[in-house]
Amino acid sequence: MTRLSSGSCQCGAAKFEIEGDFEHFFLCHCSRCRKDTGSAHAANLFSSRASIRWLSGGEVVRTYRVPGTRHQKAFCVECGSALPREEAGGNMLVVPAGCLDTPLDMRPTAHVCLSSRAAWDNGLEDAPGFDGLPG
Template identity: 60%
Template sequence: MTDHFGSCLCGTVSFELTGDFDSFYLCHCQHCQKDTGSAHAANLFSQSAKLAWRSGAGCCGSCLCGTVSFELTGDFDSFYLCHCQHCQKDTGSAHAANLFSQSAKLAWRSGADAVTSFTLPGTRHKKSFCKLCGSALPSTQIPGLLVVPAGCLDTEISMAPTAHIFSSSKAVWDEGLGDVPKFEGLPE
């Protein structure tokens, strides 16, 4: 049995199909031409696949090893690039990139038992991650607040970062990066 995921062009409507397809047809009738604005419609058919509609402008994500996957429904309130020293240590990078929401809902699709959390004693710094590969994952440790590391999302988001925060802790080497050479892949 196979899982298939899809959505409309803007991502507002999404769905999941569980099962296999029986046939694939290209229909050239005038109705399909008008409906698609194309020479034909391309349709998959199944007698047994189960369809599940996903509500809202949701997005999906997963960990690096693929054990954990999740779905989010709802909107993000803010998107912060945090330069505090805890986030630098936590990510091993110049900053964390986290989306925040007080209303979005998180549903684990797989691997919920592989999600673990860490709270730095004496601070508000919290992190959820996959205990197999270490990838950062959404956190609900603060009541009423969902924190989602932007890098764990598999679907694109249109929200631009709201602000850089804790810029007084910014790494010294995180200056003038616009002048650093760029490569499409690993340089030779």
């Protein structure tokens, strides 16, 4: 049976379905991915076989490419949420894991670009945890 995943942006303007399996799930620590997410890393799923179908909001999706590089990001112009994009002439689907609404049964395949990892990203498992915001 073919995997069917669904997702959306934060404001709900863009909704999509993905048919097919993901081959890789990378946590990328490069400086560009940190800038894209405002966090320690990007969490992206990759597939050369899956296809995407926009259910709504295809017109609110924009893609930004860092000049002179292959690095790009798709996002909703209404809320700024990261969204899926096709790369390599449509031969690779890249899906930010956080935009999926369907539970993901895949664990990250690897951390990549660790040579440019932020110094504050080491030992995070030692930081205290809370189920909600701290009081």
